[in-house]
Amino acid sequence: MVPTVESSTREQLVNRVAELVPVLREKAAWMEENRRLHPEAIDLLAEAGLFKLRRPKRYGGYEIDTRTLVDIGAQLARADGSLSWTIGVYWTPTYITGMFPDEAQDEVFATEDVRVCGSSTPSVMAAPVDGGIVLNGPSKFASGALHAHWQEVAAILIRPDAEPEPIMALVPMSDLELVDDWHTSGLKATGSITTLAKDVFVPQHRVIPMAAAMVPQSLSRANADSPMYRTPTSLVAAASGAGTPIGLAEAALEVFLERLPDRKITYTFYEKQGEAPITHVQVGTAKLKIDAARFHAERCAAVVDEKCLNGEPWKLEERTQVRVDWGQAAKLAKEAVDILFSASGGSAIFDRKSPLPRIVNDMNAVNLHALINPDTNTETYGRVLCGLEPNTVYI
Secondary structure, three states, X not given: OOOOOOHHHHHHHHHHHHHHHHHHHOOHHHHHHHOOOOHHHHHHHHHOOHHXXXXXXHHXXXXXXXXXXXXXHHHHHHHOXXXXXXXXXXXXXXXXXXXXOHHHHHHHOOOOOOOEEEOOOOOEEEEEEOOEXXXXXXXXXEOXXXXXXXXEEXXXXXXXXXXXXXXXXXXXXXXXXXXXXXXXXXXXXXXXEEEEEEEXXXXXXXXXEHHHHHOOOOXXXXXXXXXXXXXXXXXXXXXXXXXXXXXXXXXXXXXXXXXXXXXOOOOOOOOOHXXXXXXXXXXXXXXXXXXXXXXXXXXXXXXXXXXXHHOOOOOHHHHHHHHHHXXXXXXXXXXXHHHHHHOXXXXXXXXXXXXXXXXXXXXXXXXXXXXXXXXXXXXXXXXXXXXXXXXXXXX
């Protein structure tokens, strides 16, 4: 049995987001141009409860299952890929915050609808001082930083007579400099800028070993018995983000079918594209790929939720399967979008007339992410199936 909230609550959350899709779509062009989420979109999603999904129940959160995250992420991506990506990013650092000492959680979750951004790639340097650490250096690809209240900064702690140790530190965004360097071809509105720490002091209760989050090994007494905190962080990220490529592909199919009645196939005798057999093959193939992508996304979430429920140790094959399912969901969804875009004719390249160029660029960006990259994840899965150790710690 997979852990979920009450079905009525789950359905209400998903339906609530689905109802917002038309309104959120109207914000997509503004978000693309301004390279950030629209303030009204943030407010709407807060009202819908989306920033409480991975918040501990004792702070008024849902501790929602990841299958629900897949469905909500897909609905958001039907409106805009950057919107879905950013909200999905918030879910994982919010989850990690629940592994910090309770004193740190009291500070973070004192903010209603708190938004926490972060990364698991340590690029900041940390030095020990009395009562905590001091951070210096940049954190790149900080998706959602422009709208976040806190950041989980991944850093390397350097101490005399000790090996360098990866750590995570909770830092208020007001303590960090924001570097506006997010000029990209895809996922533009995620605002995944660089944040910069300059002699930032972090008290010890807001610092944990990265291993404590990745394994996980919760340092929270209050959350120690919560089933939600039994999953390695990289697998939480996989299940939290698998809905984005699904929704992007579904949006592409919706746009294609909406344009179909008014399109012909230029330089042929087909006055209606929908009457051409090649169109039937293209649409059918794209839909099957979307269905297959959703299978992998749902299996990814199902494994995570089942392991959370039963508390059994994770097998190595299960961990790599979750990662490969994330990659396959993205790969198959991209293939579907590529088919639909190539079948849409030259008029589809006008970005002011059609959302297809944005969908294509966002999908390409999703597939380039290091944790999602389909080829890397397939290789890792194959290594384990062949009896070798995985060539990554992010599983």
